[in-house]
Amino acid sequence: MPLTFRHLTAPEFIDLAPALVDLYIAAMKYPVTIRDQRIAVWRRDAASSGFAAIAAYDGDQLAGIAYGFKGTRDKWWDLQLRRGLFRQQAMTPAMITVIRNYFEVAEVHVAPGLQCKGTGRQLMHRLLACTNEPYALLSTPEVPGEKNAAFGLYRSLGFLDVLRNFTYEGDSRPFAILGRKLPLT
Numbered sequence: 111m112p113l114t115f116r117h118l119t120a121p122e123f124i125d126l127a128p129a130l131v132d133l134y135i136a137a138m139k140y141p142v143t144i145r146d147q148r149i150a151v152w153r154r155d156a157a158s159s160g161f162a163a164i165a166a167y168d169g170d171q172l173a174g175i176a177y178g179f180k181g182t183r184d185k186w187w188d189l190q191l192r193r194g195l196f197r198q199q200a201m202t203p204a205m206i207t208v209i210r211n212y213f214e215v216a217e218v219h220v221a222p223g224l225q226c227k228g229t230g231r232q233l234m235h236r237l238l239a240c241t242n243e244p245y246a247l248l249s250t251p252e253v254p255g256e257k258n259a260a261f262g263l264y265r266s267l268g269f270l271d272v273l274r275n276f277t278y279e280g281d282s283r284p285f286a287i288l289g290r291k292l293p294l295t
Contacts, residue, residue: 113173113229115236118163120156123177126165127152130175137219155179155216162240166220166229174220176233180243181212188214191247191287194276205272208289213241215248218260230263238294246292247272252284264288268295 118126131148134140155161160180166173181188191209195201215237220229238246250260252275269288276285 113224113232114167115232116165116167117236117240118165118177120161120163123156123161123163124153126172127156129172130165133172133175133221134217134219136222137225152177152217158182158185160213160241160243162237164233164236164240166233168221168224172221173224174218174229174233176215176218176230176237178213178215178217178237178241178246178248180241181209181214181247185214187216187249190276190278191273193279194273194287198273198276200273208245208247208272211243212245212247212289213238213243213292215246218248218263226259230259231267234263234267235294238292241292244292245289247287247289249276249285249287252286261286 127149131145131152134148135142135145155177158179159182161177162179163175163177165175188209195205218230218233248264248269250264253261256265267290269290271286272289273287276287277283278285
């Protein structure tokens with residue numbers, strides 16, 4: 111059976127947040143101890159300006175989720191991005207233009223048994239078609255040689271380096287922040 115995709119309204123997203131976060135935890139192999147905290151964060155995100163969410167279903171089973179919103183200075187991630195750009199002396203005039211007008215791809219996750227089958231690509235295309243912002247930014251954990259499905263997907267969609275080996279406050283893992291001009295082609 112082919113996958114189906116649904117745009118989720120903010121109230122639908124809020125109602126589905128526990129199941130969406132469960133998929134995220136399974137896809138990322140995170141400890142379940144973060145579940146309640148992530149549900150609260152995801153529910154808060156649904157109130158963000160420009161919020162958009164796409165869910166993928168395999169029959170009646172949740173197969174994937176992607177969501178994001180307009181990047182704004184009042185968001186934690188935007189503050190972290192700006193901190194990183196200043197510290198790495200990457201706050202160029204071109205980057206200032208980007209950070210004033212971007213869509214933050216907050217999360218993209220596919221159920222473990224369905225990864226590497228095009229679901230993430232379809233989620234990204236559908237999600238980024240929902241925004242009028244001229245740029246998209248996202249972050250992903252660094253992996254040696256960019257050898258994972260996430261990097262493969264983002265690179266194939268034309269995402270380029272904005273910051274590398276960036277560490278968020280409170281998280282010692284290095285992340286890559288990637289971006290691209292929209293729309294996707």
